[in-house]
Amino acid sequence: MVLTSQPDTTADLVVRKLNERDVPVFRFDTTAFPTEATMAAQLGGGWGGGMRLGERELELDRVGSAYYRRPGEFAMPASISPAARRFAAAQSRAGLLGVLVSLDCLWVNHPGRNADASYKPWQLTVAEHVGLRPPRTLITNDPDAARRFAKDIDGPVIYKTLAGGVVDDDGVPKGMPTSVVDPDGLDDSIALCAHQFQEWVDKQHEVRLTVVGDEFFAAEIHAGSDDAHVDWRNDYASLSYEIADVPDDVRRGVVELMRSFGLVFGALDFVVTPAGEWRFLEINPNGQWGWIETVTGLPIATALAELLQRGTTT
Structure with a gap:
């Protein structure tokens, strides 16, 4: 089905x-x-x-x-x-x-498990527990707390949405990409809802890791513009891709993360630092992967079909 x-x-x-x-x-x-x-x-x-x-x-x-x-x-x-x-x-x-x-039956993924794994603060909690090293993060609606966080970080701070990232602007949906925060612009409007602030992690490139059962498909995403360097969704035309190997410690952490949420599929985003360290950003339990297969040739559709045909992850 x-x-x-x-x-x-x-x-x-x-x-x-x-x-x-x-x-x-x-x-x-x-x-x-x-x-x-x-x-x-x-x-x-x-x-x-x-x-x-x-x-x-x-x-x-x-x-x-x-x-x-x-x-x-x-x-x-x-x-x-x-x-x-x-x-x-x-x-x-x-x-x-x-x-x-x-x-x-086998669900890829069960809607209830998708819903659980969509809570980003919960993702970050589990990721930290399994050693995937997420960035320092603040969730708040307190303007003073946001200002203190930016001061304590003593470096660039980014803002990311907690849910979806799509708002209705005069009836026209649009995305809200990751943005670098001006600490002087942190005003009292923060009190209107919960916000997610994170430290900026220096990046050599990013990785989109698609997990299907026990198969890992990793693609490096290299930004070709300043806008894409902040958030690669800002400028797809500038991106280039390479197939990547997943370090053993990251693989073990991802297996534990997936098991914790009861997922058999996930699209995970990582920053890879200039020193080669993988830092977890988030997991989308129902993320897009079709374009990754198109640009890299990674056989994700085949893996999903085989999993669905078996009806089991073992």
């Missing part, structure tokens, strides 16, 4: 590999429920029954693995009132996803 939106070119890479292996795939976007798709699930030694979408059917007790990519939001009939749409969406989400996440 592949849960994702339409279109999703990254999921397409995995579905294509599964099709080449003659593995039956039921691809489903939650926007189709309840207007286009139906479900009838009955409890008795687990959930039995199935789903139907057009001419396709899914028997729930035959699902061997599930790839939870990026399904869309539930779409309710426009003919009912806004209040009824909100109620129906909440019931549909709780019912459909409640049944699906109860299935006894």
Whole structure:
């Protein structure tokens, strides 16, 4: 079962590999429920029954693995009132996803584990515990605490969002990349919400490490502009890539980090210092990887297809 939106070119890479292996795939976007798709699930030694979408059917007790990519939001009939749409969406989400996440199968990743691992302060706590050396970090809504932190660091300080990084600017979504903070600009607006400040770690380059089961796919990301040196998402056109080897101590730490959160997939970001030290930045439990495969040739889609086909990480 592949849960994702339409279109999703990254999921397409995995579905294509599964099709080449003659593995039956039921691809489903939650926007189709309840207007286009139906479900009838009955409890008795687990959930039995199935789903139907057009001419396709899914028997729930035959699902061997599930790839939870990026399904869309539930779409309710426009003919009912806004209040009824909100109620129906909440019931549909709780019912459909409640049944699906109860299935006894391999999840890549289970939505509950994704949700847990998305809390960045928790990531940093675990990363520090397993020896992945995250930067010194402050989470605060206290302007005075932010100013003290910047003073104590006695060097560049960066600001990073804690959740997503997308805001609504006059109805147009935009990203909020990492930015270097001017200590003199730390004003009282910090009190409006929680903020994440970190020390700047000198970097030779960064690494995007994609983990699939017990397979590691690491790509160095080299910035070709000042903007990309702060955050490589600022200038994709300037980037260059090289396949990297993962140091043994980093590999051990990542294995422990993944195990702590119950993940079988993760996209991790590291800074590599001029001295060659790997410093953990964050893990996205449902991160993008398609472009890394395209520019490096790393067989990530094949690894995901093989994992889903096996239905187990062992």
